[in-house]
Amino acid sequence: MNLNLGLGLFIFFNFFLFLPYLLLKKRRLSRELGIPEGWKLIYTDAQGEGRLLKAFMKGVILCGKPDWVYQNRSQALVIEDKQGTKPGELYLSHRMQLAAYFLLVEKEFGLRPYQGILRFRDGQTEVSYDPTLIPALGTLLEEMRAILLRKTPARRNHSSRSRCRRCKFYEHCNERL
Numbered sequence: 001m002n003l004n005l006g007l008g009l010f011i012f013f014n015f016f017l018f019l020p021y022l023l024l025k026k027r028r029l030s031r032e033l034g035i036p037e038g039w040k041l042i043y044t045d046a047q048g049e050g051r052l053l054k055a056f057m058k059g060v061i062l063c064g065k066p067d068w069v070y071q072n073r074s075q076a077l078v079i080e081d082k083q084g085t086k087p088g089e090l091y092l093s094h095r096m097q098l099a100a101y102f103l104l105v106e107k108e109f110g111l112r113p114y115q116g117i118l119r120f121r122d123g124q125t126e127v128s129y130d131p132t133l134i135p136a137l138g139t140l141l142e143e144m145r146a147i148l149l150r151k152t153p154a155r156r157n158h159s160s161r162s163r164c165r166r167c168k169f170y171e172h173c174n175e176r177l
């Protein structure tokens with residue numbers, strides 16, 4: 001194949017087929033997620049394709065991959081898919097996961113967190129950014145660090161059997177229900 005023809009096909013494929021396809025896909029996703037106009041998708045890990053976001057806090061390297069991050073000017077909206085059904089009230093772990101994502105998007109993208117959305121199987125919950133979440137996350141990280149350094153034993157902080165049954169550490173956990 002001649003070089004000019006190859007280059008022409010490459011440009012045609014990218015600009016006239018692939019780019020509109022990506023734009024349509026993004027628009028469909030935004031509609032499905034209920035994202036209002038003005039928000040632009042800047043990061044996704046919905047299929048494991050996102051790079052690991054990192055931040056340093058309280059002597060711990062915090063890593064995470066939110067499912068979707070949207071940007072509107074200097075603000076960020078974080079969306080995460082959850083496996084289970086929507087709880088009556090969010091668990092501390094849900095809030096801390098969002099707090100960690102808020103910190104990560106602030107450090108990695110220089111954006112002010114605006115809101116986090118957790119999408120459960122039967123509905124979603126929106127959590128507005130609250131600056132007190134970050135010190136709460138810091139305290140939790142300190143506790144986790146102490147546990148990892150074996151200074152404090154790990155203790156269960158809930159009484160939900162179903163939660164333990166879904167937990168990745170179930171087989172190895174002495175505190176399981």
Ligand code: SF4
Binds near residue numbers: 174
């Ligand atoms: S199995 Fe252990 S680590 Fe997992 S939720 Fe239950 S108590 Fe927590």
